[in-house]
Amino acid sequence: MKLYKIKKSKIDNKGRGLYAAKDIKSGTKIINYIGKILTNKEVDESDKFDNKKPIYLFTLNKKYTLDGDFSWNTAGLINHSCNNNCDYEGKGLKIWVTAIKDIKKGEEFTCDYGFGFDKDYKQFRCKCKAKNCCGYIVRAESRWRINKKFSIANKKKLINNS
Secondary structure (H helix, E strand, O other), X not given: OOOEEEEEOOOOOOOEEEEXXXXXXXXXXXXXXXXXXXXXXXXXXXXXXXXXXXXXXXXXXXXXXXXXXXXOOHHHHOEEOOOOOEEEEEEXXXXXXXEOOOEOXXXXXXXXXXXXXXXXXXXXXXXXXXXXXXXEOOOHHHHHHHHHHXXXXXXXXXXXXX
């Protein structure tokens, strides 16, 4: 029995997501993230990968990257959340989506996409609506930079509006 069902996503209103078909315990491998293995040089030289469209890339090691942008990569339907219930786990050239907490039947699977904080972070708006959401798809370790920016900007607005 598959551990997931494909349904309309509550996070990405225009797209689909993967939902738990039954209760799942933390540590359970849910689905293999599959695609085409490319050299990092191929990725750097390709016009396919730019920030204007969704990117499904995973750096596997110093030499290889996995491109999961294929209709047959069902794991690519998992949406980002700042309060994720799954994570990506890799060994060698394979990546699994694994539960990092207990997940109830009917709950949408989510992962932290782990984008780095750089000058382009505003191109990737987050729609997860989690209490700890910073508004952008940026990895957890870097969200403080955005939260800090927002709090400084908000303080300036409050001072200027007083």
